[in-house]
Amino acid sequence: MSEELHVVHVGPDVRATGGMATVITLLARSPDPGIRATTAATWTPSSRDHGLTATLRVVTRLVRRRGRRPDWVHAHLSEGGSFLREGAVLLVARALGIRTAATLHGARFLEFSARHPRLVRRVLGACRVVFPLGPHAGSRVAALCPGTPVRPVLNPVDLDELRTAPSHVADVVFGGVVGHRKGVDRLVAAWPEVRRRHPQATCLLCGPLGDLPVADLPEGMRYAGSLDRAELLGVLRSARVACLPSRDEALPMFVLESLALGVPVVTTPVGEIDQLGEEQGVALVEGDPAGLAARLGDLLADPAERTARGGRGLTWAKENCSVEAVGRALATSYRAA
Structure with a gap:
């Protein structure tokens, strides 16, 4: 059997209401015996600073772990502030030598990427692989980041x-x-x-x-x-x-x-x-x-x-x-x- 991989799923608090929180909750129960999945919240419904404190907490934890860092940081992105919060975590993880991935959940990702192509290119370009939910977002990622592998994957249901x-x-x-x-x-x-x-x-x-x-x-x-x-x-x-x-x-x-x-x-x-x-x-x-x-x-x-x-x-x-x-x-x- 391959060595177990530790994957941290980064995004909204799993106790929040919404599809992204549900997806992260389900992925944290990964049935694959070679994957140990955990979660790290960059945003909670009660957050008064748009997730700044929670994001800094996640980044600090990654930096301090050193020899106990995860193998993968897998961020769950929508649009807007998500590309700043989860995007920052991805960039720090990449700089620390941690492999990085992102799933694109945003309903307005295409519009957002057209308005902020440099930000989107910077964040997604730091990923080893990007998981869009379908072909439209996949085509956009391929155009912005031609060197980044794109693997369409659906959201899970239990x-x-x-x-x-x-x-x-x-x-x-x-x-x-x-x-x-x-x-x-x-x-x-x-x-x-x-x-x-x-x-x-x-x-x-x-x-x-x-x-x-x-x-x-x-x-x-x-x-x-x-x-x-x-x-x-x-x-x-x-x-x-x-x-x-x-x-x-x-x-x-x-x-x-x-x-x-x-x-x-x-x-x-x-x-x-x-x-x-x-x-x-x-x-x-x-x-x-x-x-x-x-x-x-x-x-x-x-x-x-x-x-x-x-x-x-x-x-x-x-x-x-x-x-x-x-x-x-x-x-x-x-x-x-």
Whole structure:
């Protein structure tokens, strides 16, 4: 067996809410026997200095360890301040002789890299390998840092956790920040037509409040609040259809976890979502309320089609984004770099 590698995953505190924290938590349970994974937080929800103190703490720990330094520092980047916090850790780690990697999670990475190409090139150029979530970010990294290996890897989902989630009843479920970026206004506008076709249909909006009011939702639609992870998975597990009509995304955990639960997804082809489609049980719509209502209505009317799509999504998720599959992909890249 190869020598065990110690990998430190750097990013938001694993106790925070959000997809990146979930990903780091899952990767810290690496099933690969040759990987020992730990975490280091550069940001917490209660941070008043944008993560400066936490980042300095991580850097100081790396410098002082000397003979006990990790083999790899794997940073999880979004955009904006993330490239300063996690970017600083990557640069220090590289200077200390520690191998470095980064996963790109940001919904607006392409836009950010166009505005700040020198910063992005400096940070990603310090990496031995970069893991984008799909081809768009991958192409951008290749253009900015032609000498840096790019290995697309999906976010992991815990299939065992999903299978044991308690089941609640819902027809259509939305999960995410309740606001314009996630397209909740589109779903609200589409819902009356869905209810015209399916008078008993229900829709739950789950997530923290964003920039949209929830006091006057159409009949059959309810705001469930910002649920904890177990509650959200339970609601999602019982859904007939998951819906995320976003305007701007990378590759959200809500979509991947829906597929891993065998729930068909109606979503928009933004960010890295457009690598998904019929083969994965995903119905892509442009986001206009009429088209969204038609696709939701059709799926609610056709149990056989929902079952077929759900089965394709579950099979794909097991093969491509289980914790085991993602862990193997990362371990292979670490050892090859």
